[in-house]
Amino acid sequence: MSPRTQQQLDKIRKERKQAIMDTALETFAEHGYESTSISMIARKTDISKGLMYNYFEGKEDLLTSIMTEGIEEMFSMADPNRDGVLTKEEFEYLIDGMFELMRVKSNFYKLYFSLMMQPSVSKLFMAKMNQVIEPFLKLFVDYYTKKGAKNPMVEAVLVGALFDGIGFNYVFNPDVYPLDEVIKLVKERFV
Template identity: 35%
Template sequence: MAPRSSKQFEEIREKSKEKLVYAALELFATHGYDRVSVSQIAKHAGVSKGLVYNYYASKEDLVQAIIETYMEVGEVLWREIADPDPWTMMRNIIRATFGMLRTQPDLMKLLTGLSLQMDQFPFIKGLIEKKAEGYLLLAANLFEKMGYKNPALESRVLGALFDGICVQYITMGPPQFDLDSMENYLIEKYCNNEEA
């Protein structure tokens, strides 16, 4: 039997890792990090418990990998945001945020849960802080261009609103919480040139 090429090995590795990351995200989001055992994850992913430790040094390492993996996926949405017109750019931001919620609800749920336990997960702390800072600067700048009186505060309000929508969407779910109307409302409110 010819030895597998290293490329083949790489493929196998990636496939297993993907299965694991996906299964873990699903379980973590549904039941919470601490209520899910590594065994459960392995079983859900259809691999052996030991394999998890072939790829990830620890359970905590695994969450970190999950978050990095899926954040990356989500970040694509943020790349197309820039626009010379602040109202248009604001609309892009809102669209990206809601898009994130729609395409990655599990990731958002996991992140929200972990962010409440930041002292237990140091890597989360850094990540969240960096994101928040970036968003705040960006949004404040936009609000300023749009002529708002207190851009810093305004961007905080919008940030809080995004978080709140996330929490409610997570806890109440689609049937009761309607993302679409909320999104339209925000776009109408924040992206209308006449408002200023």
């Protein structure tokens, strides 16, 4: 119908949408999903409350969009999709990438951790998250199998727990947490 400006419109819409998602992620991470109101996000984004509903179907849709984007970004940035086996160096590289992601996208991780705590909400993302985690776990299992571990699966699960724990501690105390030294120790112990 409109001859040409569709591209411009799309661009504006895309940017606005991203702006809303950015402030929403920030606010969700700081106050938690439930405690954050639509009005609060609208105010911070300098738009009206009503406009929120032009871009998202509702609060839950907004959350889902944010999480989906974050998960996909996580997947693409740390895609372990090589030949399927992990060398020593690749494992170390993977660890670095993982924690670098936590450093850069700490708000996403905050939100992720807090959502996982609420079974009623988490079901929505559990499946999607597992799709991301599973290939990593598989890689780890293969790695420890090749390394001759007694119980590679448990070894992999332990490493997973370690990542969660470190991330959990770092993300909520980034200023005082000795992340670099911890990472170094993880490599010494588990690679």
